[in-house]
Amino acid sequence: xxxxxxxxxxxxxxxxxxxxxxLKGFWIPHFLRERRIRTxxxxxxxxxxxxxxxxxILLKYEPDEIGKDAAxxxxxxxxxxxxxxxxxxxxxxxxxxxxxFSDQFLxxxxxxxxxxxxxxxxxxxxxxxxxxxFRRSRPFYDRYFGExxxxxxxxxxxxxxxxxxxxxxxxxxDIDYGFCRxxxxxxxxxxxxxxxxxLRLEWMKETVSLSDFNFLKVSFQDLLEFQRSLAxxxxxxxxxxxxxxxxxxxxGRRLGAVCIFGGLVRSAGGGPYMILExxxxxxxxxxxxxxxxxxxxxxxxxxxxxxxxGRLIRVLGxxxxxxxxxxxxxxxxxxxxxxxxxxRFELIMDDLIGFVRVxxxxxxDSLIVRYRETDFSSLPQPLTMENGYVTYNxxxxxxxxxxxxxxxxxxxIRSLRRKTAVMKPAEAFIMPEQLLNTCKLQLxxxxxxxxxxxxxxxxxxxxxxxxxxxxALPSTLKELTSIVEGMPSEVSEENFRWLRDLGLLSKRRxxxxxxxxxxxxxxxxxxxxxxxxQLKGIIRRKNIVDLLEMENETSMPASLLLQALQELExxxxxxxxxxxxxxxELFWMCILGKKDAAIKEAISKIELWETEIxxxxxxxxxxxxxxxxxxxxxxxxxxMNYPALRFLLLRLKKxxxxxxxxxxxxxxxxxxxxIIDILSRNRFEVFTPEEIAEKASIPLLRINKILKILEKLKxxxxxxxxxxxxxxxVLPAKEDIERKQKILKSECRRHVLNILKKYKRGLKPxxxxxxxxxxxxxxxxxxxxxxxxxxxAAEVINEMLNMGEIVTCGKFIKLPENPLK
Numbered sequence: 104x105x106x107x108x109x110x111x112x113x114x115x116x117x118x119x120x121x122x123x124x125x126l127k128g129f130w131i132p133h134f135l136r137e138r139r140i141r142t143x144x145x146x147x148x149x150x151x152x153x154x155x156x157x158x159x160i161l162l163k164y165e166p167d168e169i170g171k172d173a174a175x176x177x178x179x180x181x182x183x184x185x186x187x188x189x190x191x192x193x194x195x196x197x198x199x200x201x202x203x204f205s206d207q208f209l210x211x212x213x214x215x216x217x218x219x220x221x222x223x224x225x226x227x228x229x230x231x232x233x234x235x236x237f238r239r240s241r242p243f244y245d246r247y248f249g250e251x252x253x254x255x256x257x258x259x260x261x262x263x264x265x266x267x268x269x270x271x272x273x274x275x276x277d278i279d280y281g282f283c284r285x286x287x288x289x290x291x292x293x294x295x296x297x298x299x300x301x302l303r304l305e306w307m308k309e310t311v312s313l314s315d316f317n318f319l320k321v322s323f324q325d326l327l328e329f330q331r332s333l334a335x336x337x338x339x340x341x342x343x344x345x346x347x348x349x350x351x352x353x354x355g356r357r358l359g360a361v362c363i364f365g366g367l368v369r370s371a372g373g374g375p376y377m378i379l380e381x382x383x384x385x386x387x388x389x390x391x392x393x394x395x396x397x398x399x400x401x402x403x404x405x406x407x408x409x410x411x412x413g414r415l416i417r418v419l420g421x422x423x424x425x426x427x428x429x430x431x432x433x434x435x436x437x438x439x440x441x442x443x444x445x446x447r448f449e450l451i452m453d454d455l456i457g458f459v460r461v462x463x464x465x466x467x468d469s470l471i472v473r474y475r476e477t478d479f480s481s482l483p484q485p486l487t488m489e490n491g492y493v494t495y496n497x498x499x500x501x502x503x504x505x506x507x508x509x510x511x512x513x514x515x516i517r518s519l520r521r522k523t524a525v526m527k528p529a530e531a532f533i534m535p536e537q538l539l540n541t542c543k544l545q546l547x548x549x550x551x552x553x554x555x556x557x558x559x560x561x562x563x564x565x566x567x568x569x570x571x572x573x574x575a576l577p578s579t580l581k582e583l584t585s586i587v588e589g590m591p592s593e594v595s596e597e598n599f600r601w602l603r604d605l606g607l608l609s610k611r612r613x614x615x616x617x618x619x620x621x622x623x624x625x626x627x628x629x630x631x632x633x634x635x636x637q638l639k640g641i642i643r644r645k646n647i648v649d650l651l652e653m654e655n656e657t658s659m660p661a662s663l664l665l666q667a668l669q670e671l672e673x674x675x676x677x678x679x680x681x682x683x684x685x686x687x688e689l690f691w692m693c694i695l696g697k698k699d700a701a702i703k704e705a706i707s708k709i710e711l712w713e714t715e716i717x718x719x720x721x722x723x724x725x726x727x728x729x730x731x732x733x734x735x736x737x738x739x740x741x742x743m744n745y746p747a748l749r750f751l752l753l754r755l756k757k758x759x760x761x762x763x764x765x766x767x768x769x770x771x772x773x774x775x776x777x778i779i780d781i782l783s784r785n786r787f788e789v790f791t792p793e794e795i796a797e798k799a800s801i802p803l804l805r806i807n808k809i810l811k812i813l814e815k816l817k818x819x820x821x822x823x824x825x826x827x828x829x830x831x832x833v834l835p836a837k838e839d840i841e842r843k844q845k846i847l848k849s850e851c852r853r854h855v856l857n858i859l860k861k862y863k864r865g866l867k868p869x870x871x872x873x874x875x876x877x878x879x880x881x882x883x884x885x886x887x888x889x890x891x892x893x894x895x896a897a898e899v900i901n902e903m904l905n906m907g908e909i910v911t912c913g914k915f916i917k918l919p920e921n922p923l924k
Contacts, residue, residue, distance in 0.1 A: 131427030132544060133606035134193045135333075135535070140424070141358050143190045144294045144335060146183035147212060151219045152291075152298050153180025158216035160184075166191040166209070171593070179247060187212070193604050199540050206519050207538050211336065214293045214512045221508045222289060229300045230505040231286040234259040234266075235311055237361075237419055237440055238396070239279040240342035242272045243354045254356060256341045257285070257297070258419075262509055263318040263499055265361035266290055267340040268297040274304055279396060280440070282309045289505070292512040295339045313363050313417050313442045314453070317485055321362040322458035323381040324473075325531060326389065326436065329360035329422040332532040336516050341421050344394050345434055359421035362436075364457065365450035368416055372409030376435070382415070382450035383473050391420060392435040401441055415450060417442040426535065451476060452483050456495070459486055461531045463521060464494040546621075549605065550628035562587055562598040563626050566608065567618055567660040571744045572737075574730030576616040583616055618662075627666035634659055638667050642677050647692045647701035649708065651742050661746045680705045685757070689747055712751055715741055717760070717780065720772035724801050729768050774801060775812050782822060782832035787842045789829035825886055826850070843888040847879070851899040852908065854878045856918070859909060865917025872896050 133139055151158040154176030160169060166188050174184035191212060198204035222228060238256035245252040253275065255268045268285070287301030321329075329337060338358040347355030369388065371377035381387040397418075398404060419440035444450055455474050459465050467479050470493060482488055485496040497514065501507035520533055542548050553560050565587045570576050577583050584595035602608035607622030618626075627634075637657050641648055654661045668691055671677040680690040680702055690705040692698070719735040720727060727735075729748065736743045752770055755761040760780075762771045777799040782790070792809045796802070801809060813830055816822035825831050825846060834842060858874055859865060866874070875896040883892065900916070903909045910919045 131535075132193070132197070132604065134190060134604040135539075136427045137358055137424050139190075139604075140335065140338075141340065141356075143187065144296075144338075144358075146186040146190070147215055148183075148291060148294045148296045148298075150174070150176075150180055150184035150187050151216045152289075153177055153183070155220060155223065157184045158219045161187070161216040162213050162220075166195055189600060189604070193601075197539050197543050199538060203538055206522055207333070207533065210519055211293055211516050214516060215291045218292055218508060218512050219289075222505050225504040225508070228505075229287045229289055230503055231284060232259050232261050232288065232290070232506075233282065233284050233307070234261075235282055235316070236278070237265075237280060238341050238421075239275065240356060241347070241354065243356075245269070254340055254342060256339060256361070257283075258316055258319060258361060259290070260316065260318065261499065261502060261506055262290060263497070263513065264292075264295055264336075265319065265339045266295045266297050268299060268302075270299055270302060270304075274302065278306055280400065282307045282311055290509055292509050293336050293516060295336065313419055313440065314449070316363055316419075317456055317460070319361055319363045319419070320453050320457035320460060321360075321364050322454045322461070323364055323366060323379075323383065323387060323389070324385065325458065325461060326362060326364060326422050328532045329362070330424060331426045331534055332360075332424075333426075333535055333538060334520055334533045336513070338424055343421070343423065343434075343437060345392055345437065346423075358424045359437075360424070361419065362422055362457075363417065363419050363453065365415065365417035365444060365453055367447070368411045368414050371411040372405060375405060377408065377411060377438075379416075379418075382447055382454055385473065390435055391418075392437045394437050394439055397438050397441055415444040415447055417444050417450060417453065448476065455493075456483065456486060459493050460495045462495075463497075463517070464492045467491055467493050546625055546628060549607075549625045553625065554629045558590060558594050559598050559601065560626075560629055562590065562595060563602060563607070563622070564630070564660065564663075566602075566616075567623065567626060567662055570618055571654075571660045571662055571746060572733075574728075574733040574745045574748070576618070578613065578615040583610075623662050623666065627663045630659065630663060631667065634663070634667055635671075638664070638671065639676065642671070642691060642693050645692075646696045647680070647690055647704055649705075650689050650691075650747055651744065653691075654744060655742075661744045665746060682706065682709070685754075687750075687754075689750055709751070709754075712741070712743070712747075713755060715739065716748070716751055716755065717772065720761070720770065721777055721780075721798075722800050724774075724799075724805075726762075726764060726769040726771035729770060732770065774799070774805075774808065775816070777801070778809065778812055779816065779821060779832070782830065786832055786834060786838070787845055789825050789831045789846055791828050792830075795830070826882070827885065840888070843886055844890065847882060847886065847888065847890075847895065848899055848902075850882055851875055851879065851895065852903060855899065855903060855909065859916070859918045862917070865912055865915030867914055868900070868916055871900065871916050875899065 134143070151161070154174070156175040157180060160173055161184075164173075169188050171185065174181035176184070191209060194208045195201075195204050198208065234257040236255050236257050240254040242251045242253050244250070248271075251272045252269050253272055255270065255275070256265060257268060258265045268288070284305040284307060285297070286303040286305070287299070289298040289300050290296075291298065337360045339361055340356055341359045341361070343355045343357045343359070345355075346357050366379035366382045366389070369378045369380045371393075375393045377391050377393055379389045379391060381389075393405075393408060398408070401407075403410070418438040419442075420436050420438040422436045423434045425434055451474060455470070455477060458470075458473075467488065468491070470477070470479070479488055479493065482493065487494050487496060497517070499510055501510055540548075543552065553563060566576060566583075569586055577586075580596065580599070583599050584592045587595060599608065602622065603610050603616075607619055607625060608616055609619050610616040634657065638653065641653060641656055650661050650664060653664050657664065665688060668677060668679070668688070672679065675694055677691050678694055680687045680692065682702065682705065687705060687709070689709070690701065692701045715736055716732065719732055722735075729745070729752065732752075733743060733745060733748050736748070752761060752763070756763050760772075760776050762773055763769070764771070778795055781795060781798050790798070792806055792813065793803065795813075796806060796809055813822055813824070817824060820833055822830055823833050825843065831842065831846075833839075855871070855875060858871070872893075876892045879892040879895055883890070900909070904911070904916075907919060909916055
């Protein structure tokens with residue numbers, strides 16, 4: 104399906120038709136994505152292993168009949184049982200019919216519960232199995248076990264499945280591939296997990312051939328179907344090299360279908376990839392990710408991988424379940440175990456076995472085109488020819504009661520999947536569109552569901568409103584369920600879980616919850632009918648209205664108002680104001696309103712808001728989170744919400760005045776911008792670096808940093824050092840002359856006061872005038888300004904006398920007895 108190069112990948116997608124698109128407009132809920140399905144199967148496993156009573160309840164009652172306090176066992180088993188029931192309720196709500204839910208979801212989910220009860224009544228209650236350990240994960244810390252664990256993925260011929268086993272690191276030496284005997288275990292069908300009751304592992308020196316594992320063989324043309332199939336019994340927990348990212352907490356454990364298939368190697372060595380051609384020469388190609396284990400078993404490296412080109416190979420690989428995957432990078436099937444083949448006919452037979460296996464039986468005439476080289480009168484085991492059908496023989500000889508019970512349950516699941524109400528005889532895979540009501544899962548369908556449930560709608564609106572006003576949602580379930588006053592906590596908790604399971608609300612452990620973009624859209628569609636008339640009336644009455652006013656008048660969250668306003672703009676009923684060629688979605692007006700007056704009013708308000716924002720950030724020398732900025736602004740009594748603040752911050756960012764740390768939601772007011780803004784707001788004043796540090800809330804320890812910035816601004820002609828150590832913003836020539844005169848007089852006043860402080864009886868006017876002229880000559884030279892020193896000195900002394908800053912006493916001029924403050 105994919106290739107390492109863009110051109111080749113596009114060619115494969117378009118020409119070969121291997122790409123499997125999702126249904127258009129079909130919202131894939133979060134509870135059906137890989138991680139949630141993996142968690143659901145894990146919950147089911149823990150719930151029934153931890154308590155037999157949980158298994159009985161699951162078998163006896165429908166999901167909507169099971170109460171919250173029905174679960175038994177230890178706290179972990181109870182939590183997992185509750186989560187399993189909730190997950191089944193979601194499937195029940197969105198299944199096409201009750202019969203489909205019962206046959207394709209509920210009954211398969213009951214299989215591990217029934218198996219546990221039957222198995223524990225058997226004697227002995229554990230079994231011993233032989234299997235091929237084909238994959239081992241890296242060690243990871245499991246907080247439930249309280250120690251480092253790893254996952255073994257094992258193909259077990261006696262069960263006809265691939266299962267996973269979690270065990271302590273000290274159980275395994277340095278072996279990551281080989282045949283072993285596993286004793287003291289309880290294998291569970293459907294979830295494909297092995298419970299280590301009294302685990303004992305014995306590594307065996309047997310050599311095995313992949314050709315013997317018929318129960319894992321898959322036709323080349325069917326491989327990618329496993330990416331979307333909802334037949335969870337085909338999936339197993341396996342470690343993926345592509346998915347591992349320890350920096351983001353991803354340990355690489357994924358659900359995948361274990362497959363044995365083969366083909367002709369067309370390309371290899373272009374990075375950790377190789378391209379395989381269908382052995383039946385159908386024109387299909389598949390790009391595979393080459394794992395480190397694959398290279399080790401071949402005793403080669405990526406360079407030596409090139410030697411595989413042109414060779415026939417059989418591989419054990421994994422096709423990852425990726426239905427609804429939001430990953431931007433493709434997840435290629437991974438190959439783990441290689442086995443060279445000399446005869447292409449062997450691979451064609453493997454392909455035929457795999458093709459029939461996933462369908463149980465196939466009309467022989469339909470196979471002739473693809474398998475034209477095959478003699479259908481002498482088919483290999485386990486295929487048989489009967490009444491014009493080629494059939495796969497699933498019978499496996501059971502060695503004990505546990506294996507027999509396991510195989511019975513596997514056959515039961517297989518019979519459910521073959522019900523004609525769900526699957527046509529020619530089909531092989533259970534796909535989402537066969538089971539789920541796509542209308543209910545579209546935006547309008549989810550909006551109608553929310554609209555009908557007043558409690559759910561009130562809760563969703565309360566969450567959006569809280570986010571708009573606080574800038575963040577709470578991080579604990581207790582806080583999230585107490586947002587709506589008067590709503591019982593059980594109702595709030597169920598609403599929260601429904602929104603999270605559908606992907607309208609996102610919540611990670613120890614992280615604040617957040618409303619998703621789809622959640623906003625669906626909430627808007629749920630209130631649209633009532634909101635639109637109100638909004639149109641407000642816009643008609645006023646020439647211009649801002650988002651904050653509309654929020655007050657409609658009592659609706661600003662995030663939803665923006666959705667409605669954008670729709671009105673598309674209908675050409677309203678338009679947002681444009682400032683300097685940029686959309687300003689804070690202000691809206693009727694399409695026929697007076698534009699100039701509206702823009703003037705908008706600019707006035709925006710300048711006020713931006714000044715307040717910069718004022719908050721300038722109080723500290725470090726970055727602030729957007730929620731903290733919002734809190735500080737609201738404490739000042741200014742009406743503000745998160746969407747409006749976010750818009751203003753982005754506007755300041757585009758102007759180059761703020762820096763955003765997108766990963767953490769932090770905003771920083773750079774020192775250079777702070778200094779420029781301080782100097783610009785006080786155009787006719789000068790400041791020392793210490794005074795700038797005080798005004799900009801910068802610690803004095805960083806005074807050297809301020810000096811470097813001032814020198815840089817001087818080089819960029821944005822700031823000027825007018826006097827030694829005194830700085831100001833650069834002004835046009837005319838204004839610069841005016842400022843220098845003002846500064847010159849200010850310095851003269853300060854000099855006069857300093858002189859008179861030294862002489863208590865004062866100085867004669869002639870002496871004072873002479874001292875001031877001498878000072879002026881020195882300062883004017885440094886400031887590079889002109890003007891008559893005599894006139895300036897006389898003017899300054901007269902102004903100071905008139906203002907009472909100095910007084911005459913006989914023949915002397917001195918400071919007054921009570922100097923002016």
